[in-house]
Amino acid sequence: MLEIKNLGKDYTTKHNGIIKTKNLLVAVDHISLKLEKNKTLGLVGESGCGKSTLGRLICRLEEPSRGGIYLDGQAIHELKGASLRRIRWKFQPVFQDPYGSLNPRFTVYRTLEEPLRLHEKPGSKDEIHNLLEMVGLGSEVMERYPHQLSGGQRQRLGLARALAVGPELIVADEPVSSLDVSIQAQIINLFLELQARLHLSMIFISHDLRVVGHLADEVAVMYLGRIMELAPAEELFNNTGHPYTQALLEALPKLEPGRGRLRSILKGELPSPVNPAPGCRFYSRCKYRRQVCLDYENELFSIDANHTVACCRSKEIK
Amino acid sequence: MPWTHAYPGAIIVPDSSILSVKDLVVAFPGVSGEGVQVVRGCSFSIGRGKTLGIVGESGCGKSITALSILGLVPIPGIIQGSIKYQGQELVGLEEKECEKLRGAEISIVFQDPSTALNPVFNLEQQLVETILRHKNIGSREACDMAIESLKQVDIPDPQKRIKDYPHQLSGGMKQRVLIAMALLCDPSCLILDEPTTALDVTVQAQILDLIELIQRSKNMSIILISHDLGIISEISDEIAIMYAGRIVETTCPSEIINSHRHPYTKGLIESIPKIDSKKKKLKTISGFPPDPQEMPSGCPFHPRCTRRLEKCVKLMPPKTLVNDNMSYACWNPV
Ligand SMILES: Nc1ncnc2c1ncn2[C@@H]1O[C@H](COP(=O)(O)OP(=O)(O)OP(=O)(O)O)[C@@H](O)[C@H]1O
Ligand SMILES: Nc1ncnc2c1ncn2[C@@H]1O[C@H](COP(=O)(O)OP(=O)(O)OP(=O)(O)O)[C@@H](O)[C@H]1O
Ligand code: SF4
Ligand SMILES: [Mg+2]
Ligand SMILES: [Mg+2]
Numbered sequence: 001m002l003e004i005k006n007l008g009k010d011y012t013t014k015h016n017g018i019i020k021t022k023n024l025l026v027a028v029d030h031i032s033l034k035l036e037k038n039k040t041l042g043l044v045g046e047s048g049c050g051k052s053t054l055g056r057l058i059c060r061l062e063e064p065s066r067g068g069i070y071l072d073g074q075a076i077h078e079l080k081g082a083s084l085r086r087i088r089w090k091f092q093p094v095f096q097d098p099y100g101s102l103n104p105r106f107t108v109y110r111t112l113e114e115p116l117r118l119h120e121k122p123g124s125k126d127e128i129h130n131l132l133e134m135v136g137l138g139s140e141v142m143e144r145y146p147h148q149l150s151g152g153q154r155q156r157l158g159l160a161r162a163l164a165v166g167p168e169l170i171v172a173d174e175p176v177s178s179l180d181v182s183i184q185a186q187i188i189n190l191f192l193e194l195q196a197r198l199h200l201s202m203i204f205i206s207h208d209l210r211v212v213g214h215l216a217d218e219v220a221v222m223y224l225g226r227i228m229e230l231a232p233a234e235e236l237f238n239n240t241g242h243p244y245t246q247a248l249l250e251a252l253p254k255l256e257p258g259r260g261r262l263r264s265i266l267k268g269e270l271p272s273p274v275n276p277a278p279g280c281r282f283y284s285r286c287k288y289r290r291q292v293c294l295d296y297e298n299e300l301f302s303i304d305a306n307h308t309v310a311c312c313r314s315k316e317i318k
Numbered sequence: 319m320p321w322t323h324a325y326p327g328a329i330i331v332p333d334s335s336i337l338s339v340k341d342l343v344v345a346f347p348g349v350s351g352e353g354v355q356v357v358r359g360c361s362f363s364i365g366r367g368k369t370l371g372i373v374g375e376s377g378c379g380k381s382i383t384a385l386s387i388l389g390l391v392p393i394p395g396i397i398q399g400s401i402k403y404q405g406q407e408l409v410g411l412e413e414k415e416c417e418k419l420r421g422a423e424i425s426i427v428f429q430d431p432s433t434a435l436n437p438v439f440n441l442e443q444q445l446v447e448t449i450l451r452h453k454n455i456g457s458r459e460a461c462d463m464a465i466e467s468l469k470q471v472d473i474p475d476p477q478k479r480i481k482d483y484p485h486q487l488s489g490g491m492k493q494r495v496l497i498a499m500a501l502l503c504d505p506s507c508l509i510l511d512e513p514t515t516a517l518d519v520t521v522q523a524q525i526l527d528l529i530e531l532i533q534r535s536k537n538m539s540i541i542l543i544s545h546d547l548g549i550i551s552e553i554s555d556e557i558a559i560m561y562a563g564r565i566v567e568t569t570c571p572s573e574i575i576n577s578h579r580h581p582y583t584k585g586l587i588e589s590i591p592k593i594d595s596k597k598k599k600l601k602t603i604s605g606f607p608p609d610p611q612e613m614p615s616g617c618p619f620h621p622r623c624t625r626r627l628e629k630c631v632k633l634m635p636p637k638t639l640v641n642d643n644m645s646y647a648c649w650n651p652v
Contacts, residue, residue, distance in 0.1 A: 040597075046518035047489075150606060180375040180545065185589035185602040192597055207518065210548075213593030214600075237594050251523035253548025255590065257571035259530065263523035263552070268474075269488055270518070 002035040007067035027053040040202040042216030050225040092162035096174035152183040224281040231307040241309035338363035342399040358563035367537040371554030379563040389416035425505035435484040467498040490521035562618035579651035
């Protein structure tokens with residue numbers, strides 16, 4: 001139902017040295033993905049790898065620099081103005097901090113009424129009541145303002161607002177990252193439940209591989225704007241094909257005694273995304289690297305049905 | 319009058335313990351003028367060269383407990399109970415004495431790294447100042463020591479990086495610098511409050527490795543505070559689970575999964591998503607943690623607890639010892 005072809009987004013950052021130079025920051029590049037109805041794609045990767053940028057592109061909150069986004073065959077990256085506004089209800093974003101994206105002067109009622117009105121689906125009080133119930137909020141919150149809600153309640157409201165217009169696709173950007181574990185679990189369940197009930201397709205972004213692995217049918221691991229590995233969660237876990245995925249898995253805190261275990265197989269930190277060097281994006285931190293990797297531009301290839309990787313030495317990985 | 323909820327019964331403090339906290343209560347004046355307890359009778363101790371992990375959700379009192387140990391509870395907070403460091407009582411200690419202890423004996427890396435470094439001074443200035451405050455040495459020598467301290471936390475090219483200002487550092491680098499700073503005067507006890515929360519997982523893994531390495535080389539005692547049970551299990555010897563200002567269970571990484579006793583511990587474990595759990599519904603704890611202003615009667619967990627008995631609503635469960643290192647406070651344990 002959603003297909004992304006070769007999507008890329010660049011930013012130019014100005015550098016004010018003695019000579020004014022323009023730097024090219026490739027936030028995401030060569031992204032190709034497919035998402036079926038009723039399925040969840042998880043996007044995982046470390047800070048700055050381009051997860052949010054990709055999410056914003058898909059929601060048409062930003063213009064792609066190249067490539068295309070197709071929703072049920074329709075090229076939505078080409079839509080502008082009124083024609084874009086007419087189909088916006090189909091794909092709705094949910095953000096990490098609903099506080100920042102909720103109008104602080106709107107009550108819960110108004111927050112939910114507004115999108116219905118904007119999309120010419122004026123809602124009755126009943127409908128709003130149903131929405132609240134769907135996300136596990138009681139109608140006693142109807143007249144409250146965002147600051148009078150707890151973090152978990154605000155996240156429920158953010159989800160209710162996205163669901164108000166009856167979308168087909170939800171793009172959730174770190175929706176549980178700022179919540180306490182016990183509240184996070186409640187919201188994860190809410191996502192699972194609503195997806196099954198409403199037959200939603202979902203893109204779920206998180207830096208936490210545990211959360212993504214739990215929720216998603218398929219997981220895309222991103223690094224410096226590229227997809228490094230794409231596979232069903234279980235396959236990714238059991239049959240890891242990329243050194244970066246391996247490092248992420250190794251670094252995950254395990255619920256078992258870990259004293260003396262070496263957790264970090266990656267040395268150094270994330271290189272700058274500005275003017276990246278040619279060759280594999282992961283080269284500078286990779287323990288499997290060889291000369292050949294410098295001529296390899298992270299083209300994805302299949303190592304199994306449903307399993308693609310962007311590592312030319314994938315076979316050597318154990 | 320306000321302290322009637324403290325745990326009855328003393329804890330057994332093994333001789334090897336370097337720090338022992340007993341019946342710690344911290345209160346702030348509430349809206350109605352009455353004291354609101356945010357730490358409500360915590361007892362724990364930590365052995366020399368050991369790591370104690372304190373885990374709990376936001377607002378349960380982890381940071382305030384840590385700050386009490388260093389005499390840094392913000393005014394107008396009031397502390398009661400006992401905190402003994404190598405036999406010396408710290409509660410009620412003069413500020414001048416406290417200051418001598420801080421850094422030299424007990425050191426802390428605060429929760430928010432962005433506020434802990436001064437943005438207008440470079441690393442050298444900040445490190446040297448800290449050294450000179452505690453040590454009677456020349457500035458040349460202090461400078462060498464500062465560079466050495468950065469080397470110790472694996473900062474590449476320390477001679478050059480020491481001229482950096484905080485904004486030039488990545489999150490991981492900042493955390494390394496803060497750890498270096500806390501280690502400057504060779505403390506015997508280091509408190510780390512959420513040392514990796516703002517970091518990416520691969521950098522978090524590096525910092526955890528570093529902490530373990532340093533601890534082993536210095537035989538230091540560490541109190542590690544985190545909301546992530548996974549991180550706590552990774553590097554702790556002992557684990558204290560905190561809920562609503564109390565320690566509801568003490569255990570250790572090898573026992574927590576299969577032999578936990580408190581329903582809250584069970585709930586926490588089940589709430590953690592697993593990478594290969596395939597869209598199964600998580601078992602969750604209903605509701606949310608209580609506000610210290612409106613603490614429930616009896617067991618503070620009773621409104622969310624599925625194992626609740628009648629007496630849980632009325633009576634605070636006492637601490638029950640399983641063995642030297644394990645205890646729980648529950649009327650109807652798992
Ligand atoms: N508006 C912008 N102008 C310039 N650069 C940008 C802009 N938005 C994002 N970037 C850059 O693009 C890259 C990708 O950013 P993005 O926010 O998508 O990452 P992310 O994976 O969501 O990270 P995080 O986990 O921190 O949210 C980063 O290097 C970021 O600095
Ligand atoms: N200066 C203060 N005055 C009044 N109350 C305070 C003060 N500092 C903290 N509190 C309250 O004390 C309780 C415990 O706070 P503390 O910072 O110890 O929590 P925490 O467990 O560290 O949480 P987090 O995981 O969010 O860091 C909270 O309810 C908080 O609102
Ligand atoms: S292509 Fe080479 S450098 Fe890149 S991840 Fe694979 S082995 Fe490492
Ligand atoms: Mg983001
Ligand atoms: Mg804290």
